[in-house]
Amino acid sequence: MTAKTAEPMDLTPQEHPETPAPQAPAGASDAPAVAARDALLDKFDIDELQNCMHCGFCLPACPTYRQTGLETYSPRGRIALMKGVAQEKLSLDAEFEKNMYACLGCRACETACPSGVAYGKLIETAREVVEDNKKRLDKRSLTRRLVFKHMFPHPKRIRAFGTALWMAQASGLQKIADKTGLIRILPREMAEMQRAVDKVASPAKRKERPPTLRSEGEPVLKIGFFKGCIMDEMFFETNQATARLLSKAGCDVVFVEDQACCGALHAHSGEKSGAAGLAKRNIEAFERADVDFVVNNAGGCGAALKDYGHWFAHDPEWRDRAAAFVAKVRDANELLVELPPLTFHKPLNARVTYQDSCHLAHGQGVRNQPRQLIRSIPGVELAEMSHPDSCCGSAGIYNITNFDMSMDILDDKMEDVQRTKARIIVTANPGCLLQMREGIMRAGLQGQMEAMHIMDLLDRAL
Ligand code: SF4
Ligand code: SF4
Numbered sequence: 001m002t003a004k005t006a007e008p009m010d011l012t013p014q015e016h017p018e019t020p021a022p023q024a025p026a027g028a029s030d031a032p033a034v035a036a037r038d039a040l041l042d043k044f045d046i047d048e049l050q051n052c053m054h055c056g057f058c059l060p061a062c063p064t065y066r067q068t069g070l071e072t073y074s075p076r077g078r079i080a081l082m083k084g085v086a087q088e089k090l091s092l093d094a095e096f097e098k099n100m101y102a103c104l105g106c107r108a109c110e111t112a113c114p115s116g117v118a119y120g121k122l123i124e125t126a127r128e129v130v131e132d133n134k135k136r137l138d139k140r141s142l143t144r145r146l147v148f149k150h151m152f153p154h155p156k157r158i159r160a161f162g163t164a165l166w167m168a169q170a171s172g173l174q175k176i177a178d179k180t181g182l183i184r185i186l187p188r189e190m191a192e193m194q195r196a197v198d199k200v201a202s203p204a205k206r207k208e209r210p211p212t213l214r215s216e217g218e219p220v221l222k223i224g225f226f227k228g229c230i231m232d233e234m235f236f237e238t239n240q241a242t243a244r245l246l247s248k249a250g251c252d253v254v255f256v257e258d259q260a261c262c263g264a265l266h267a268h269s270g271e272k273s274g275a276a277g278l279a280k281r282n283i284e285a286f287e288r289a290d291v292d293f294v295v296n297n298a299g300g301c302g303a304a305l306k307d308y309g310h311w312f313a314h315d316p317e318w319r320d321r322a323a324a325f326v327a328k329v330r331d332a333n334e335l336l337v338e339l340p341p342l343t344f345h346k347p348l349n350a351r352v353t354y355q356d357s358c359h360l361a362h363g364q365g366v367r368n369q370p371r372q373l374i375r376s377i378p379g380v381e382l383a384e385m386s387h388p389d390s391c392c393g394s395a396g397i398y399n400i401t402n403f404d405m406s407m408d409i410l411d412d413k414m415e416d417v418q419r420t421k422a423r424i425i426v427t428a429n430p431g432c433l434l435q436m437r438e439g440i441m442r443a444g445l446q447g448q449m450e451a452m453h454i455m456d457l458l459d460r461a462l
Pocket of ligand 1 (some may be wrong): 051052053054055056057058060069075076079109114115116117279
């Protein structure tokens with residue numbers, strides 16, 4: 001790691017070699033274009049940007065700053081760039097976009113910030129402005145359009161993707177491609193990451209799932225289970241394990257019909273209107289199901305679901321419905337510690353370490369509950385890393401879009417993991433889980449160490 005001390009920052013752009021010099025706004029003579037650009041820049045919350053007092057307390061917490069030592073790769077530097085763009089002192093250009101997308105969105109800086117700067121919201125807005133500007137100039141890539149418009153909003157297409165993946169695995173095609181080197185036709189980042197994907201459930205197995213899993217005893221709660229889009233395809237068994245744990249703890253677990261992707265990937269990538277459309281579908285679906293709680297097991301999805309209130313804060317039609325929905329959202333860890341304790345029948349006799357999901361720890365403040373559950377398993381010893389809540393480098397699709405930086409962060413993380421001498425890395429988010437598996441392979445620790453979702457660990461001990 002290359003941590004640097006936090007020097008006070010001079011905000012004049014010419015002091016920062018990576019920061020583009022101020023430019024005259026494009027199309028300044030074109031009144032409609034200027035109005036459109038001004039409307040875009042109005043999206044920045046200047047008051048929130050001004051809350052940053054440039055103290056630099058957030059710098060040591062920031063993984064991208066620790067790796068590079070660059071101010072423009074720090075929270076303070078990014079906020080300064082946003083302020084520069086919002087005040088039209090800097091241009092909304094490719095350099096600004098690069099700096100905004102180099103951020104993991106892990107929100108470790110929020111936890112460290114003494115001024116309570118809501119950095120997560122600021123970075124989402126900055127990316128929204130970048131993307132809206134590209135839409136305005138019609139420069140969005142075809143891949144983005146395909147993924148955000150034609151893939152994630154459509155559950156059937158995600159299901160087809162899961163089925164295709166199962167077929168590739170079941171037919172041995174994935175292994176053959178790996179062994180023969182054929183896998184190298186994929187971009188390097190995807191070829192690398194596909195190694196971490198576990199066996200997915202067959203379509204037949206998925207069809208067997210009943211609409212409701214009944215409580216094992218007298219039900220105390222009716223739970224609406226938020227399955228997640230990719231989560232339910234690639235980690236179907238983890239969802240099943242979570243439902244089993246909840247039903248053993250006294251819940252009727254309803255797999256609510258017509259739910260959609262949470263919208264996190266859209267929101268983190270500046271696609272706010274796509275995110276809002278998905279959120280509305282979820283609010284409606286869970287209202288119809290009339291449940292006590294909306295429960296999920298993926299830190300990234302949970303943080304997005306709990307953010308719906310903020311997404312609709314200025315929408316009188318949806319504001320109250322969003323607030324009512326958010327009031328019911330719980331991570332499975334949060335709920336399980338509140339319910340009657342689970343009875344474990346199989347001691348695991350293992351030393352484990354827990355990798356916080358950024359969006360669970362920094363985004364939702366859920367840190368103690370997973371640790372409490374892990375410690376409740378007979379024979380399990382929890383050995384903490386020095387920085388368990390520092391991002392693993394997964395961060396949604398960051399490990400695809402910023403592969404090298406992501407792997408540097410992961411290699412540092414694996415050094416921290418190895419110092420704990422744990423045999424199992426436990427986490428509570430699918431992206432982190434894949435990344436930790438990749439880390440195990442990169443460190444050559446296959447067979448000595450495994451990575452598991454916390455719900456699978458608990459289920460294994462039942
Ligand atoms: S974001 Fe917070 S911690 Fe970081 S420089 Fe600004 S005020 Fe200080
Ligand atoms: S969200 Fe994470 S990567 Fe981004 S500025 Fe904050 S600490 Fe750094």
